[in-house]
Amino acid sequence: MKTVFEPTKGMIPVDTSYCPGCGHGIAHRIIMECLEERGSLGNTIGVVPIGCAINAHHFMNVDMCESTHGRAPAIAAGIRRVHPDQVVFTYQGDGDLASIGTAEIIHAAHRGEKFTTFFINNAIYGMTGGQMAPTTLIGQKTTTSVNGRTVEQAGLPLRMCEILSQIDCAVFVERVMLNNPANVRKAKAAVKKALDIQDARLGFTFVEFLSSCPTNWGLAPKDALNYVGQNMADYYPVRNFKTPEGF
Amino acid sequence: MSRVLMKGNEAFAEAAIRAGVKCYFGYPITPQNEIPEYMSHELPKAGGAFIQAESELAAINMAFGASASGGRVFISTSSPGLALMQEGIGFIASCEVPLVILNVSRGGPGVGGIQPGQADYLQVTRGGYNGDVRVPVFAPSSIQECANLIYECFDIAEEYRNPVVILADGMLGQMMEPVELPEARGITPVEKINEARPWAITGTDYHPERNVVYSLRLDPQVLENHCFDMFEKYAKAEKELVRWTDQGLEDAEIVFVAFGTMSRLCVEAIELLEERGIKAGLIRPISLWPYPNAAFDKIGKNCKVVISTELSMGQMITDVKTAVQGRWPVSLINRTGGMVPSSIEIADRAEKALKEATK
Numbered sequence: 207m208k209t210v211f212e213p214t215k216g217m218i219p220v221d222t223s224y225c226p227g228c229g230h231g232i233a234h235r236i237i238m239e240c241l242e243e244r245g246s247l248g249n250t251i252g253v254v255p256i257g258c259a260i261n262a263h264h265f266m267n268v269d270m271c272e273s274t275h276g277r278a279p280a281i282a283a284g285i286r287r288v289h290p291d292q293v294v295f296t297y298q299g300d301g302d303l304a305s306i307g308t309a310e311i312i313h314a315a316h317r318g319e320k321f322t323t324f325f326i327n328n329a330i331y332g333m334t335g336g337q338m339a340p341t342t343l344i345g346q347k348t349t350t351s352v353n354g355r356t357v358e359q360a361g362l363p364l365r366m367c368e369i370l371s372q373i374d375c376a377v378f379v380e381r382v383m384l385n386n387p388a389n390v391r392k393a394k395a396a397v398k399k400a401l402d403i404q405d406a407r408l409g410f411t412f413v414e415f416l417s418s419c420p421t422n423w424g425l426a427p428k429d430a431l432n433y434v435g436q437n438m439a440d441y442y443p444v445r446n447f448k449t450p451e452g453f
Numbered sequence: 454m455s456r457v458l459m460k461g462n463e464a465f466a467e468a469a470i471r472a473g474v475k476c477y478f479g480y481p482i483t484p485q486n487e488i489p490e491y492m493s494h495e496l497p498k499a500g501g502a503f504i505q506a507e508s509e510l511a512a513i514n515m516a517f518g519a520s521a522s523g524g525r526v527f528i529s530t531s532s533p534g535l536a537l538m539q540e541g542i543g544f545i546a547s548c549e550v551p552l553v554i555l556n557v558s559r560g561g562p563g564v565g566g567i568q569p570g571q572a573d574y575l576q577v578t579r580g581g582y583n584g585d586v587r588v589p590v591f592a593p594s595s596i597q598e599c600a601n602l603i604y605e606c607f608d609i610a611e612e613y614r615n616p617v618v619i620l621a622d623g624m625l626g627q628m629m630e631p632v633e634l635p636e637a638r639g640i641t642p643v644e645k646i647n648e649a650r651p652w653a654i655t656g657t658d659y660h661p662e663r664n665v666v667y668s669l670r671l672d673p674q675v676l677e678n679h680c681f682d683m684f685e686k687y688a689k690a691e692k693e694l695v696r697w698t699d700q701g702l703e704d705a706e707i708v709f710v711a712f713g714t715m716s717r718l719c720v721e722a723i724e725l726l727e728e729r730g731i732k733a734g735l736i737r738p739i740s741l742w743p744y745p746n747a748a749f750d751k752i753g754k755n756c757k758v759v760i761s762t763e764l765s766m767g768q769m770i771t772d773v774k775t776a777v778q779g780r781w782p783v784s785l786i787n788r789t790g791g792m793v794p795s796s797i798e799i800a801d802r803a804e805k806a807l808k809e810a811t812k
Binding site for chain 2 (some may be wrong): 248249251260263272273274280282285287288292295317339394434
């Protein structure tokens with residue numbers, strides 16, 4: 207019988223540790239599908255963050271290392287210096303990248319590091335149980351903003367694509383969202399493009415995924431997807447910010 | 454071997470290049486700035502890579518990434534910079550990744566000053582990292598010894614798969630001495646990395662099984678077992694990495710214990726005391742962890758006092774007391790904050806300590 211579909215060899219065939227309705231599984235899969243499709247699984251090195259996705263190395267079928275909190279871009283910069291020819295990526299959440307790791311991500315972009323960062327923005331600290339992140343929306347309730355985030359107390363949410371796209375050596379910056387099949391396909395196209403531009407060694411490449419955290423948002427999985435498509439996409443415009451010529 | 458007159462910091466950088474370093478990551482901090490400066494123009498010529506990191510935090514993590522993926526990595530900093538790196542050092546030890554770190558130490562606490570100090574003794578031997586970690590520490594007393602140690606410590610770090618620290622106070626970094634530089638070993642090519650480091654993350658095309666370098670162990674039994682494994686290595690280190698030199702211990706009334714710059718001053722003070730008819734000896738620990746406790750068993754029966762001689766408020770003295778085990782009185786001769794005593798000051802204070810110990 208002809209095989210019409212099979213899971214990507216980029217994912218290890220085990221159950222993930224992620225909650226029902228969480229976006230990590232989808233993001234993992236499309237990244238790994240892209241790597242498999244371009245024949246890169248054997249020459250890829252990935253860095254996982256502190257946060258729920260520290261477990262990604264149990265699921266992604268490539269060589270990987272963990273990182274200290276927020277420092278994945280520095281670690282990937284070190285890997286790139288030893289391995290000029292491999293595919294190198296970091297996979298980071300919003301607490302990791304947009305809070306404790308701002309210096310490392312800014313300077314990876316500033317040096318035009320030839321690796322790709324996949325940024326999962328679910329507007330909350332997931333693994334530690336739902337605290338406010340720099341990306342938490344105004345009015346959003348978390349365990350450290352029980353009445354909803356306010357501008358007076360915590361400022362306005364940080365938009366990483368908008369910040370990074372100002373940096374000249376960040377050459378590809380795109381925000382996508384994982385709320386329905388059509389958008390997942392667009393997200394996969396952005397991942398593929400980021401990896402192609404990494405191959406061309408033109409500079410730093412960055413894909414932000416607006417993603418859901420039903421458990422810590424206190425929403426059913428389907429409602430959480432709606433929250434991504436409405437509330438999050440309202441504040442975080444889903445679009446391409448920067449693409450080098452020819453891509 | 455080529456014998457040249459070089460400033461300490463430049464000799465250290467050149468020794469690391471000749472040891473086959475692939476990567477150096479550094480952030481400017483006095484008194485070690487000549488090292489990143491030298492590396493920035495000389496390491497690329499040797500086929501290596503240099504990054505001026507955005508912070509010491511980034512530097513230690515770049516070092517982790519480069520070493521976890523199989524590159525030989527050297528980093529340097531000075532005291533407050535090392536404080537910033539502590540989390541990374543513990544993480545790297547937990548991941549069992551090798552690294553050689555040179556601390557050209559200065560006076561503290563806090564931002565402190567930029568003159569030589571040894572008040573990092575506790576920082577390097579006890580660390581500021583969390584958890585059950587030990588880090589071998591070596592303290593050279595000359596530029597030659599430091600260059601030799603840097604060259605050798607890559608093998609130690611790789612054998613033990615653990616960070617190794619070399620503690621050279623600012624005096625060694627800033628002065629000039631003749632030094633014989635070791636032969637260049639060359640950089641391991643990427644395709645050969647997994648022969649020496651089968652665990653390194655190089656991409657699965659290079660090795661049969663997928664490699665993951667990790668620290669997180671949520672199962673407490675698994676984590677405890679990991680600590681037991683690490684401490685088997687550390688027990689081996691306590692047997693194999695102990696190093697010291699000594700002089701005149703058999704008939705010494707005063708035994709100085711000093712490392713680095715202070716040990717050189719003690720050698721002069723011993724001569725001054727001899728002119729005054731007082732016999733003094735010296736234990737110079739080279740390995741600060743593991744500490745050379747066995748050296749103290751060589752002290753003869755004339756000993757009246759053991760003096761920990763330090764550029765700090767007295768940090769090594771705890772280890773000296775542990776090694777002495779109550780056999781002789783222990784006293785302290787010290788300056789701190791970047792102040793360095795003269796050999797005359799040391800001799801005078803030692804003579805006073807001897808009188809107090811014998812009255």
